[in-house]
Amino acid sequence: MFENLKKYIEDYSSTAVSEEEYTLIQQSFKPKKLRKRQYLLQEGDVCKYMAFITQGSMRQYSVDESGNEHIVRLCIENWWVGDYESYVMLTPSKYNIDAVEDSELLLVTNEIIQDLKMKVPAIAKTIAKMDERNFIASQRRLHASISLSAEERYLELQKSYPELFQRFPQTMIASYLGITPETLSRIRKQLLSKPKSA
Amino acid sequence: MFENLKKYIEDYSSTAVSEEEYTLIQQSFKPKKLRKRQYLLQEGDVCKYMAFITQGSMRQYSVDESGNEHIVRLCIENWWVGDYESYVMLTPSKYNIDAVEDSELLLVTNEIIQDLKMKVPAIAKTIAKMDERNFIASQRRLHASISLSAEERYLELQKSYPELFQRFPQTMIASYLGITPETLSRIRKQLLSKPKSA
DNA sequence: CCCTTCACTTGACATTTGTCAATGGCCTAA
DNA sequence: TTAGGCCATTGACAAATGTCAAGTGAAGGG
Known part of the structure; x- marks a missing residue:
């Protein structure tokens, strides 16, 4: 391992x-x-x-x-x-x-x-780079949570970390996004009717 | 300087x-x-x-x-x-x-x-420590923005960085908290009527 | 010194999100 | 196989927050 x-x-x-x-x-x-x-x-x-x-x-x-x-x-x-x-x-x-x-x-x-x-x-190099990336990633996430709506945050997460959607139940994804499972479910439903461009 | x-x-x-x-x-x-x-x-x-x-x-x-x-x-x-x-x-x-x-x-x-x-x-030491602190600070802020209401985030900011309130107009504090100036104004008004413990 | 500008506040209303309750599907452990 | 638990969905309603518009007062530039 x-x-x-x-x-x-x-x-x-x-x-x-x-x-x-x-x-x-x-x-x-x-x-x-x-x-x-x-x-x-x-x-x-x-x-x-x-x-x-x-x-x-x-x-x-x-x-x-x-x-x-x-x-x-x-x-x-x-x-x-x-x-x-x-x-x-x-x-x-x-x-x-x-x-x-x-x-x-x-x-x-x-x-x-x-x-x-x-x-x-x-x-030492690895840790320095990790610190760098960690800070950048948390800055990005912070920016998303301040500036974007729940729907936009969901879409951004899908784009940035699609792996997570295969591995975690929606309840956890919702919590990670700072919304309730119900809201996430509704967002997903809405996105089905206006796919991609609309 | x-x-x-x-x-x-x-x-x-x-x-x-x-x-x-x-x-x-x-x-x-x-x-x-x-x-x-x-x-x-x-x-x-x-x-x-x-x-x-x-x-x-x-x-x-x-x-x-x-x-x-x-x-x-x-x-x-x-x-x-x-x-x-x-x-x-x-x-x-x-x-x-x-x-x-x-x-x-x-x-x-x-x-x-x-x-x-x-x-x-x-x-080198300074930068290592800064990276550490930066990451910790952004983790905290992220936690606040996911877990806390606007009012709680406001109170936490006041506690953590009171200096900022002397230096920046409310409009900017509101934006930093991820809310509108109007909402911040209302939160402050409410806090006046239930000071501290209530 | 006046005028403009900007920050803050307030009200009325719209939108977003949360809460609670109910349902159905699926998986798992007995 | 079945009962229970967990997860996702949905509806009705409540709460939080945003939007728009108006008004006031203070500060800064010409």
């Missing part, structure tokens, strides 16, 4: 990972399997690990006082998941993270990553 | 900046003054510079087909401004950035920053 991670690092850093480095990486990450609905993180706990998903799908969400879930992230293979704020600041998380499908993860603590960054240049 | 920047770097990196480093920094950044309403960046242009604000205030916003402005960022002294996506990817920006008050900026290109990062460790 480490091959995915190796490939990911080589892609992101545009650098080959040597055998020794690969061994070091394998020693640094802790494999973990989660069954559907099992938690990686629960609200109130500190997020000790970032997780690279080698198989399966995960969601990160908060629960408000009325018991409504608000999904802030949906993740699949070759994505990272974890509450970055809690991980970095060591504060209790306001989020839950659980498996949507049976999943396989590679866990790593911040301490170990900091160490790896120094020992494996490709890792 | 470089003292602010020096202080910022020392704070963020928890590292003292030597005289030589300070000289290098002064040579690397290009001072620029903008009068109120002058543009730092216009939609369609590539964002060549990140700007450190030493004085004044700036806004970053997009304009939709109906001509409505959507503010994605409001910035004051000791903050950075620029379209990061365009700056990093060298793509045309969808944003405009202009001065809300007369402002003084220090501009730097990506090329020079990459170079500085290698020559001045404090700069």
Whole structure:
């Protein structure tokens, strides 16, 4: 299950990972399997690990006082998941993270990553690029959520991340878009009658 | 005007900046003054510079087909401004950035920053920490915009960044919150009648 | 100093989205 | 196989927010 991670690092850093480095990486990450609905993180706990998903799908969400879930992230293979704020600041998380499908993860603590960054240049490069992309992606999403209607946000998500629609039920897609499942259902119905250009 | 920047770097990196480093920094950044309403960046242009604000205030916003402005960022002294996506990817920006008050900026290109990062460790540390904070801040804002009502978002902004309310007109605060000025005006009126606890 | 402009407010009304309740389909576990 | 649960859909209604228009007051430019 480490091959995915190796490939990911080589892609992101545009650098080959040597055998020794690969061994070091394998020693640094802790494999973990989660069954559907099992938690990686629960609200109130500190997020000790970032997780690279080698198989399966995960969601990160908060629960408000009325018991409504608000999904802030949906993740699949070759994505990272974890509450970055809690991980970095060591504060209790306001989020839950659980498996949507049976999943396989590679866990790593911040301490170990900091160490790896120094020992494996490709890792440092990868993380720098990830930070860059993460920031850009969250800027885009923020822009969408401020500027676009629910329908436009739905269409943009379809365009940007079509994979997600195959992997997550509509209820979760709706929550991720910040709307209710009913509203999403109605939007989809409307889009059927005015396909594409109209 | 470089003292602010020096202080910022020392704070963020928890590292003292030597005289030589300070000289290098002064040579690397290009001072620029903008009068109120002058543009730092216009939609369609590539964002060549990140700007450190030493004085004044700036806004970053997009304009939709109906001509409505959507503010994605409001910035004051000791903050950075620029379209990061365009700056990093060298793509045309969808944003405009202009001065809300007369402002003084220090501009730097990506090329020079990459170079500085290698020559001045404090700069590398500062940028790493900025990336971290930026990502955390945009995650928080995203969470707010998905999970909270307009009123709650307003209260949270007041709590997190009270400075902004002294510096920007309500119209801009409203746009930043993703609502119309009329709605913000009504929210404020309501809050007067049920102060704090009720 | 006057005039324009702009920000803020308010009212009436439209639109969007949420809430609640009911239904039917599909999958899964006993 | 069947019962229960989850998901998607739909309808009726409620709440939140947007739109348009008008009016007031304060600030800035000529």
